[in-house]
Amino acid sequence: MDDLEIDPNWDLMLDGNAAAGLFQEMFAVEMTACPTACAWCGQQGQIGRLLAFAHAPGIVLRCPNCMNVMMRIVETNETIYFEASGVAYLAFERSAW
Amino acid sequence: MSDRFISRGFEGKRRQQPATAGRVPPGQYLTDDFPVLSAGPTPRMPLDQWTFSVEGLVREPVSWSWAEFSQLPVREYTADIHCVTKWSKLDTRWEGVSVDTLIEAIDLDPRAMYVTAFCDGGYTTNLPLPDVLNNQAFVAYRYAGQPLAPEHGGPARLVVPHLYFWKSAKWVRGLRLMEVDKPGFWESLGYNNRGDPWKEQRYWGD
Amino acid sequence: MKQPISWQIATVTGIHPETPRVKTITLTLPAWLPHRPGQHYDLRLTAPDGYQAQRSYSIASEPERIGEIDLTIERLEDGEVSTYLHDVVQVGDQVEVRGPIGGYFVWEKDLGGPLLLIAGGSGVVPLMAMIRHRFVAKSKTPTKLLYSSRSPEDVIYASELDSLGMAGDGFEVIHTFTRSQPANWRGYARRIDQQMLRETLTPIASVPLAYVCGPTRLVESVADGLVQIGVPPERIRTERFGPTGGTL
Numbered sequence: 240m241d242d243l244e245i246d247p248n249w250d251l252m253l254d255g256n257a258a259a260g261l262f263q264e265m266f267a268v269e270m271t272a273c274p275t276a277c278a279w280c281g282q283q284g285q286i287g288r289l290l291a292f293a294h295a296p297g298i299v300l301r302c303p304n305c306m307n308v309m310m311r312i313v314e315t316n317e318t319i320y321f322e323a324s325g326v327a328y329l330a331f332e333r334s335a336w
Numbered sequence: 337m338s339d340r341f342i343s344r345g346f347e348g349k350r351r352q353q354p355a356t357a358g359r360v361p362p363g364q365y366l367t368d369d370f371p372v373l374s375a376g377p378t379p380r381m382p383l384d385q386w387t388f389s390v391e392g393l394v395r396e397p398v399s400w401s402w403a404e405f406s407q408l409p410v411r412e413y414t415a416d417i418h419c420v421t422k423w424s425k426l427d428t429r430w431e432g433v434s435v436d437t438l439i440e441a442i443d444l445d446p447r448a449m450y451v452t453a454f455c456d457g458g459y460t461t462n463l464p465l466p467d468v469l470n471n472q473a474f475v476a477y478r479y480a481g482q483p484l485a486p487e488h489g490g491p492a493r494l495v496v497p498h499l500y501f502w503k504s505a506k507w508v509r510g511l512r513l514m515e516v517d518k519p520g521f522w523e524s525l526g527y528n529n530r531g532d533p534w535k536e537q538r539y540w541g542d
Numbered sequence: 543m544k545q546p547i548s549w550q551i552a553t554v555t556g557i558h559p560e561t562p563r564v565k566t567i568t569l570t571l572p573a574w575l576p577h578r579p580g581q582h583y584d585l586r587l588t589a590p591d592g593y594q595a596q597r598s599y600s601i602a603s604e605p606e607r608i609g610e611i612d613l614t615i616e617r618l619e620d621g622e623v624s625t626y627l628h629d630v631v632q633v634g635d636q637v638e639v640r641g642p643i644g645g646y647f648v649w650e651k652d653l654g655g656p657l658l659l660i661a662g663g664s665g666v667v668p669l670m671a672m673i674r675h676r677f678v679a680k681s682k683t684p685t686k687l688l689y690s691s692r693s694p695e696d697v698i699y700a701s702e703l704d705s706l707g708m709a710g711d712g713f714e715v716i717h718t719f720t721r722s723q724p725a726n727w728r729g730y731a732r733r734i735d736q737q738m739l740r741e742t743l744t745p746i747a748s749v750p751l752a753y754v755c756g757p758t759r760l761v762e763s764v765a766d767g768l769v770q771i772g773v774p775p776e777r778i779r780t781e782r783f784g785p786t787g788g789t790l
Contacts, residue, residue: 247487248374250785252758257782259643260547260584260598267546269645287646288780292375296420296502296522299375306376308458313526315539320526341551341638343587345630348595348622369620 251294255286258298261312262286265319268331276327277302277309286329349422356426359416361533364424370488371423375521378486379456379507386491388438388475389510392452395443399510402491406477408433413474415497417504418533430495432476435468438511448513452520453494456507461520462529463496463503465513472498475508500531500538547640549586554635555610560698564664565628566602566614569639576605579671580648580753580781583611583641587623597623600668600755600781601642604675614698616664647781649753650675655683656746658773660734660764662690662756665783666698669755673713677706684712686750688742690734690760693722716742734760736767743771751777758782 255271262270271287282304289300289309297313302325309325323329349365360366383402391397400408413430452462467473477484477492484490489506496503502522523529528537536542556568579601586596603612617628631637649657649672657676659669666689676685691697697717707715718730718738730738743750752773754764761782768778 244380246378247372248376248378250758251372251374252377252782253784254780254782256582256644256647257598259582259645260640263545263547263643269545269643271644271646285646291782292377294371295373295375296527297375297525301376308375311525313522315526318526318539322525340592341588341636342590343626343637344635346587346589346595346626348587348589348593 253291253293255289255291255300257291257293258300258312261319265321274330277305277307278325278327279307280305281327359426360424361418362536364418364422367423367425370425372487373421375459376457381456383491387509388492390438390442391510392512392514393445393448394513398441409437411474417497417501420500420502420527420538429480430476431478432474432495434471435473435475436471438475439469445513447515450514450517452512452514452518453505453508454510454512455505456509459505459521461503461505462518462523467499468496472496500533502527503531547643549638549640551636552639554631554633554637557633560614561696563617564614564698566612567627567631568610568612569637570610574609575642577601577642578648578650579604579675580668581642581644583613583639584643586638587626595622602667602670604671604678606675606678614667647753647779649751651679651681653751655685656748656750657683657685658743658746658750658752659685659687660752660754661687662760664698665756668781669753670699673706677709682712684746686742686746687715688734689715690718690720692720694719694724734764736770739764739767740771749773749777753779755781756783757785
């Protein structure tokens with residue numbers, strides 16, 4: 240249904256679900272259902288829908304609309320580094336979906 | 337090491353074999369593949385729009401089109417490469433332009449101490465200027481006798497074999513000469529500012 | 543709800559081949575918690591020298607099965623963890639796991655429907671947890687599974703899906719085969735496309751909840767296709783697996 244060029248970097252792409260365990264390790268809450276918005280273009284959606292490049296020295300979460308970087312996560316033996324300068328907000332819902 | 341659970345019969349990736357000891361830095365394993373790693377999708381830059389620049393702390397920035405860049409003196413390089421994700425690959429073969437050739441094309445400001453490589457897709461990495469001179473670094477556009485594949489950084493990538501391979505920036509479009517060191521994409525989030533694999537400088541504080 | 547997760551040592555109590563390349567492993571967990579269908583566990587292997595490898599695997603079983611989970615794992619030729627799980631692990635072995643993890647790609651009976659579940663290859667695994675839960679919880683939510691496989695031999699849970707499809711409780715399976723088909727096959731024989739989605743959707747009375755799981759290209763083309771035929775984006779949940787089927 241499309242003629243995208245072959246791109247192994249696209250084929251290896253995952254989504255925010257791939258970072259679920261890390262989020263839970265860092266924040267002790269499930270976050271893939273959290274609504275969020277891109278600080279670059281304003282696109283809203285849940286973390287589970289962000290595009291994830293995890294075949295890298297860290298995990299890079301990108302906006303599915305503008306492809307800019309929203310969050311990055313780097314793991315070392317002792318530390319998880321997390322930055323979210325591309326996030327306009329995160330919403331933690333008190334109730335389930 | 338404290339009492340840690342060990343998975344029966346699990347060995348993981350092959351570690352250093354005796355024949356290659358001395359060529360594989362600590363904590364690395366050898367691979368015959370060329371793993372594809374990226375922080376984003378493969379950028380698509382048509383060659384007729386591609387340029388390579390040397391800019392920043394220079395008297396006059398310089399820029400080459402693809403046609404012009406292809407005319408620059410090209411050399412063959414054989415190098416061992418080491419990725420911070422722990423794979424190493426020996427005797428990789430490249431063709432490209434030495435960074436010395438590119439720096440010689442500009443008037444270097446004596447205050448220039450650092451280089452930031454910048455790329456299509458927004459990736460950056462930073463290096464001390466001495467680490468890219470004296471034939472230690474090149475801009476490669478051929479790998480293993482073929483044009484460099486897009487997923488591996490084609491049309492051209494920086495290659496700096498003596499440092500962890502995240503410094504060998506894919507889809508490179510230029511070098512910016514700087515007075516102040518500016519941590520790049522990975523260096524700004526936990527990865528070591530220099531990245532010497534022989535000192536196992538993977539992360540901040542190593 | 544604050545839920546820090548920690549590693550626990552699970553015991554392999556069953557191994558069951560599904561297809562030539564896919565196996566289900568049953569694990570008994572000392573700190574088992576009921577999961578939400580669609581969630582996964584992280585699994586970690588440690589070599590004697592301390593080297594570790596970790597992957598995520600969707601839970602295939604329903605939360606109503608207390609104390610244990612099924613993980614269905616595709617063997618990837620150059621897979622460090624999947625080859626170990628297929629070639630080395632035996633009943634009685636232990637593995638470290640952590641979970642259950644996830645909250646976006648989940649469905650349970652109370653969320654209602656109708657449900658449109660779309661799977662490519664091993665993307666069927668988390669959907670199977672939803673399907674099994676639905677059956678055990680006696681839900682009558684109308685549910686369709688559109689399942690794309692390369693060939694009949696690659697269909698995971700084939701006979702169970704057939705039986706569930708004949709249970710008369712509103713569950714239906716539609717297969718499509720992209721490489722080779724069963725003899726006398728009169729069903730779909732191509733990649734999922736917009737026409738197939740439209741035909742699958744048309745008999746469904748109201749706007750469904752859609753869950754799409756599989757390789758990234760299938761997920762994006764199906765999600766786009768669903769939006770094109772009028773399913774609101776907020777009714778579509780997606781989970782992308784790696785190109786040959788597993789998460790990460």
